[in-house]
Amino acid sequence: ETGVTQTPRHLVMGMTNKKSLKCEQHLGHNAMYWYKQSAKKPLELMFVYNFKEQTENNSVPSRFSPECPNSSHLFLHLHTLQPEDSALYLCASSQDNQGDTEAFFGQGTRLTVV
Amino acid sequence: AQSVSQHNHHVILSEAASLELGCNYSYGGTVNLFWYVQYPGQHLQLLLKYFSGDPLVKGIKGFEAEFIKSKFSFNLRKPSVQWSDTAEYFCAVNAGNTGKLIFGQGTTLQVKP
Numbered sequence: 001e002t003g004v005t006q007t008p009r010h011l012v013m014g015m016t017n018k019k020s021l022k023c024e025q026h027l028g029h030n031a032m033y034w035y036k037q038s039a040k041k042p043l044e045l046m047f048v049y050n051f052k053e054q055t056e057n058n059s060v061p062s063r064f065s066p067e068c069p070n071s072s073h074l075f076l077h078l079h080t081l082q083p084e085d086s087a088l089y090l091c092a093s094s095q096d097n098q099g100d101t102e103a104f105f106g107q108g109t110r111l112t113v114v
Numbered sequence: 115a116q117s118v119s120q121h122n123h124h125v126i127l128s129e130a131a132s133l134e135l136g137c138n139y140s141y142g143g144t145v146n147l148f149w150y151v152q153y154p155g156q157h158l159q160l161l162l163k164y165f166s167g168d169p170l171v172k173g174i175k176g177f178e179a180e181f182i183k184s185k186f187s188f189n190l191r192k193p194s195v196q197w198s199d200t201a202e203y204f205c206a207v208n209a210g211n212t213g214k215l216i217f218g219q220g221t222t223l224q225v226k227p
Contacts, residue, residue: 097213105158
């Protein structure tokens with residue numbers, strides 16, 4: 001148990017579907033992150049939120065839409081995805097978005113786009 | 115652009131062998147350095163970190179890493195591996211004191227009993 005919980009653990013969706021990934025952290029952290037982990041590629045940072053405000057969008061396509069209603073919850077809304085978007089999506093949190101803090105990761109959502 | 119390079123993609127060792135995994139990064143300013151480990155079926159977890167001070171840092175489970183600024187390196191070491199060390203290891207760099215962790219591609223370590 002990491003203190004960062006992601007749901008669902010697995011998701012299969014069609015290219016025309018709309019779905020959402022949920023992340024919740026119980027650590028009292030102020031920063032939250034979405035990462036994408038594809039096979040044979042490094043983890044890619046997608047979005048950074050600090051105190052509910054988005055501070056980083058790493059050139060992510062608009063078919064991925066993040067939402068951070070409060071410091072404990074982070075969503076990733078998905079629509080009209082492509083098969084190449086199939087990957088493991090990891091949520092992480094840290095005390096703040098400065099460099100000298102440890103990030104805690106959830107177990108991820110394994111997404112398959114068909 | 116900042117990047118992290120891990121030289122070994124797949125390492126196979128026998129128990130009690132020594133381990134060294136290479137990690138180099140490209141960034142000329144202040145960095146914070148991390149090694150994360152992902153055991154089979156588990157989440158990413160921190161193995162050790164370097165922010166400042168003694169460049170030789172010790173982490174959990176007997177792992178250590180040495181920051182060599184002149185070589186832009188942060189190699190991970192363990193004198194004697196165990197079967198339970200079988201996992202994927204990721205080097206990560208936070209450059210410029212931001213919240214952005216840049217990860218290497220990861221090294222899969224397989225330890226044979």
